[in-house]
Amino acid sequence: MECNIIKDLIPLYIDNCCSEESAEIVKKHIDYCPKCKGMYENMRTPSDIVHTVSAPTKLNRINDWRASVLQSVLLFISFAIITAGVALEAASPTGFTNGYWAVSLVIPATGFLLSLANWYFIRIYKSKKNFSDCSFFTTLVITLLSYIWAGFHYEWDVFDFTKINFTDSLEIIVLSVRFFWIGLLLTIIFCTLSKILSNKYAKMLGKE
Numbered sequence: 318m319e320c321n322i323i324k325d326l327i328p329l330y331i332d333n334c335c336s337e338e339s340a341e342i343v344k345k346h347i348d349y350c351p352k353c354k355g356m357y358e359n360m361r362t363p364s365d366i367v368h369t370v371s372a373p374t375k376l377n378r379i380n381d382w383r384a385s386v387l388q389s390v391l392l393f394i395s396f397a398i399i400t401a402g403v404a405l406e407a408a409s410p411t412g413f414t415n416g417y418w419a420v421s422l423v424i425p426a427t428g429f430l431l432s433l434a435n436w437y438f439i440r441i442y443k444s445k446k447n448f449s450d451c452s453f454f455t456t457l458v459i460t461l462l463s464y465i466w467a468g469f470h471y472e473w474d475v476f477d478f479t480k481i482n483f484t485d486s487l488e489i490i491v492l493s494v495r496f497f498w499i500g501l502l503l504t505i506i507f508c509t510l511s512k513i514l515s516n517k518y519a520k521m522l523g524k525e
């Protein structure tokens with residue numbers, strides 16, 4: 318008999334909507350009645366679920382924030398490298414070093430910087446892997462196209478195949494590697510970073 322009354326009071330007790338006397342009765346009753354205690358525990362659980370659902374939402378917001386910080390920091394760093402490269406290039410307008418800083422710093426950093434624009438479109442990608450692969454290729458393709466552009470702009474003989482014979486070409490390769498090595502190294506680093514960091518970025522935004 319008492320259990321039925323308690324059963325009616327439990328929802329009010331959980332919501333703190335009953336009088337102190339009723340609350341006292343319910344509290345005492347569920348202490349010794351396992352049946353009503355079980356019912357009380359069951360009814361209380363849904364409110365716990367609400368808590369566990371709201372917690373990831375808060376976590377998501379923090380992760381969204383971390384993702385945009387990551388993107389901003391990368392934009393800033395690549396832009397700083399480009400600025401430094403342009404300044405160094407402007408200081409050596411003629412001679413053999415003409416174009417050196419452009420290929421060493423400006424071009425690899427530009428490839429990376431422009432690939433970051435792709436990050437704004439993360440929602441159109443099917444998966445995290447899809448997105449990071451595309452970020453990698455965007456960085457690589459933009460960098461390579463910039464190198465081809467630079468080849469014509471600085472009028473390197475490397476691009477004039479009619480002038481080159483075999484012995485010359487070995488020499489050209491050695492000279493190119495010497496001239497390009499920082500740029501090549503940075504290109505490899507930026508492409509790798511693009512793949513790793515875009516994957517991290519996607520993870521932060523909860524992309525599977």
Ligand SMILES: [Zn+2]
Pocket residue numbers: 319320323346350352353354
């Ligand atoms: Zn009971």
